[in-house]
Amino acid sequence: NAGVTQTPKFQVLKTGQSMTLQCAQDMNHEYMSWYRQDPGMGLRLIHYSVGAGITDQGEVPNGYNVSRSTTEDFPLRLLSAAPSQTSVYFCASSHARDAGELFFGEGSRLTVL
């Protein structure tokens, strides 16, 4: 059981470049979300989805785009990377009925130069 899989694990971008962080889960979870983790800031919610075709903004959505075309996948897109987006990104999923019992991926460390 793979759980939540994130790729890539590490990425270095130049300011203005675009990229997509991939997230896939094999647990048939309705709910998926993206968080960023910065030193001294804890985890902050970027975007979330309660099911295929449904997405919504979290606490810090600016500069990020998401879509949910399937139950399994929830990619996070950076359209024009900025140094302020240097962070560790975590994807998480859960059953809708147990929304707090999130299963997290291993994280993607992104550096924007």
Place this chain on the structure above:
Amino acid sequence: GESVGLHLPTLSVQEGDNSIINCAYSNSASDYFIWYKQESGKGPQFIIDIRSNMDKRQGQRVTVLLNKTVKHLSLQIAATQPGDSAVYFCAETLPNSGGSNYKLTFGKGTLLTVNP
């Protein structure tokens, strides 16, 4: 103790002792609270949760206490082991309303170090 919004970086205990990690939350409307453990280089892992209609909940070696009067949450770890060394986060969420129960607010975390 840790606060959602303030920084309490470390707690150091001896192996075998009990550990208590504290968390203060700010929103009196929050009705669901969760503790997560994050080991170095890994994603957070669910430990235990509690709803606001409870004061205490026990798991395997862990107990969560909720004091709604002072908006305080604590995680107690019995007989702390070296494998318990990690960052511990509390998180809260509002009642289920338009999907808001999915919007968890995390604290900044407490680093627990267990000395052999």
